[in-house]
Amino acid sequence: MTEPTHDEAHGGALGSRLNWLRAAVLGANDGIVSTAGLVVGVAGATQSRSALLTAGLAGLLAGSMSMAAGEYVSVSTQRDSEMAALAVERRELREQPEAELLELTELLAERGLSREVAREAAEQLTARDALRAHARVELGIDPDELTNPWNAAWASFLSFTVGALLPLLAIVLPPAGWRLPVTVASVLGALVLTGWSSARLGAAAPRRAVVRNVAGGALAMGVTYAAGTLLGATGV
Template sequence: MNWLRAGVLGANDGIVSTAGLVVGVAGATASRAALLTAGLAGLLAGSISMAAGEYVSVSTQRDSQRAALALEKRELDTDPEAELAELTHLMEGKGLSPELAREAAEQLTERDALRAHAEVELGIDPDELTNPWHAAGASFLAFTAGALLPLLAIVLPPTSLRLAVTVLSVLVALALCGWGSARLGEARARPAILRNAGGGAVAMAVTYAAGSLLGSAGP
């Protein structure tokens, strides 16, 4: 799930940042070469930055998980009775009676004490720790895929249509990203779609206005 979340966020960022960049440049110049250069530079810089940031973030999370597991293992080795009592208390917190909680805790401890504490106390599956490489790769590919949409939309159509094609394609893509993020978070889709598309529209409007002002100002 972590790589999927990173993929959706990466695609969204790729669309918004690259769309804002190329639309801003389009406000200043009609040169296809300038648009392509700016778009490719933004794509490469953004995808590498996203991948690096996600790698660092998920690596930190993974290190924290490993440290928590190591601490739990030491506690189990030094004071197993206290850990059993703690697990029993946690099971009671889930609604079990004291007797049933104790029995469940003993059975879980006999089967795999570390796994039991990791899952019940820490909310960690020892076999499925977050993978920073998966998250970084998903972010890189998703950002690149997202960034390609506004880049192609701004350089391929005729000059008279490029802005309309770009804006329309970006808004549709952002709506889809908003819907996808809502589905992943089990939230309502409509607010997420409106926020996503609205934010992208504002970003493009601001950068286009800035590009137009700079372009009209001349060298």
């Protein structure tokens, strides 16, 4: 007989990897939409390849650096909070070990264990590694896998850059008459992919996510193109 297979993901490590994948997909999506809106808006005002390249490259660099800096600050704040919580827990374990053992017992009992089993489990976990036990059960933190702000910053930088390259190349490589339709088609196709990917990673139905993603991107390009066309027509 073969063992039954399970589709559910188990384990904190897999959950962490899925979170990073979702962040990468969303970063690429931001790069696609923001850069597409920028270059399409400029295309509404001018057909100059150099102007489109300059605007697109400036948007790519500004967006990727902004994403990286924002992610670094955000994750650094989260890491500082995690380390502060661990420091408090370490001090409490040193100063009042019996109270912490009772607290761990109560937390385990709240998860469905009988009082006796919860006490025994708390004692065994405390004997093995008290800080790790409290961090995981009480705080929901894995001391061995604290968030890394540099990893988050580089991931955001790269994912945004990859996403932004698509509309940038699509607007500057084709002949003048094909630039706008090629860019719009490429961007909408990419948004279908990122919308589907984000939905699948989140175990959600992809159709609604794809529609939202494509509609948002199309609206962004439509608004910026209209603004660019208006500014180009007025000679601003």
